[in-house]
Amino acid sequence: MHRFFVAAPGISGAAVTISGRDAEHIRALRIRRGEIFTVCDGAGADYVCRMTEVGRGSASAEILEKRASAGEPGVRCTVYAAFSKGDRPEAVVRKSVELGAAAVSLFISARCVARPDAAAQARRAERLRIVAEEAAKQSGRGIIPEVSISGSFEEAVRDALRTELALFFYEEERELALRQALGGTPAPKTVSIITGPEGGFEPGEAELAASAGCRVVSLGPRILRCDTAPAAALTCVMMYYGQFERVV
Amino acid sequence: MHRFFVAAPGISGAAVTISGRDAEHIRALRIRRGEIFTVCDGAGADYVCRMTEVGRGSASAEILEKRASAGEPGVRCTVYAAFSKGDRPEAVVRKSVELGAAAVSLFISARCVARPDAAAQARRAERLRIVAEEAAKQSGRGIIPEVSISGSFEEAVRDALRTELALFFYEEERELALRQALGGTPAPKTVSIITGPEGGFEPGEAELAASAGCRVVSLGPRILRCDTAPAAALTCVMMYYGQFERVV
Structure with a gap:
């Protein structure tokens, strides 16, 4: 229909x-x-x-x-993804919307290869909003998730910390697995997912995120591309909280 | 490195x-x-x-x-995905390999828009094997997952049923959620994931899969694109069986 x-x-x-x-x-x-x-x-x-x-x-x-609308998950999950090359931002937005993200925010971190200026960011954000709307229609969402290009890494971390659980995905993390970070507490109503650019986050960025209050977590032993990681992280969170169950 | x-x-x-x-x-x-x-x-x-x-x-x-190799999951999960348009097969192979698939097999089902003949399938399979090798290197896999274009839907179902758990993802399924299908039994060592083309599976195909022994499952209330579904299904299975935990 x-x-x-x-x-x-x-x-x-x-x-x-x-x-x-x-x-x-x-x-x-x-x-x-x-x-x-x-x-x-x-x-x-x-x-x-x-x-x-x-x-x-x-x-x-x-x-x-x-x-x-049957398509709205019970967990409000915002995806913060580092701005990536080519048309990867479009793919990140499209898949995040399909998989149930409440909002998608792109930011520029130290190792980002693509670094659009403010004017280019505004033009790109407009295009990405159309992608979000199309994906919302196609996947049967009840809202059109908001898309923004927030600018700096520090702003993204600060915004993410407004949710109950801010997850910072870091390739070099060896201790904390995602399931540990998700478990043990009642299911949060709001979650943030933060993922890095092509070359990953710098150690200083992970330290900043951790000291600001993010949970720094690993997505396991396989290295995921920067456009695969946000969709995989979002899928894991939605799966863990039972958001792939159909509400009849 | x-x-x-x-x-x-x-x-x-x-x-x-x-x-x-x-x-x-x-x-x-x-x-x-x-x-x-x-x-x-x-x-x-x-x-x-x-x-x-x-x-x-x-x-x-x-x-x-x-x-x-630290990158090999403990569950051998094979992805059977319907052949899709444009460069989506490349994306399906790349992401499946990154996310830990043991093998990827593409098949032609009733509603497939792209229907390459045998010669075109062979050429495409060669190209997809290069994609798999590159993704295996980049993501740190311990094997290069095999890629094949198996031909018919019936063959794909038959091959999938050689694994302990064959999951058939069907948009119209209303009863069985993925977590139910995965839970309740000891973790299988081999799993198959079967996902459909742009227009989804036909009801007759779902009936055939069910009567042959596949578990017909839903991926929830949001409709995923044919290139999003295999990655999401694989991520869910890997997450459920703890395969995103890092083996230190």
């Missing part, structure tokens, strides 16, 4: 109005009058709708049923 | 000889006499070596220490 996000003002009573890019998309998909599709308000509610009118730049539908 | 795979005949007593593509690679990387690097025999043993001679088309080194 096709899925669109429509901000609350477009949803009123028993009807929904779709405009802008989504209305164009509806025309491109040739969704016709009478067809059933899903509209999500981006705040966790899904509306099953029947199309009533498809026009230029706008479409209308009647709401048949309202229900909670 | 640089890492190369050398078949057993190249390793004899206290010395190792590297030839072919790896010898060219050593020249390209400008690894010089006296430098320390790792040679893996592809059968689970690592040799810490010091370079003694770099020539055209061949290099020699002395073996300083032999030790078990």
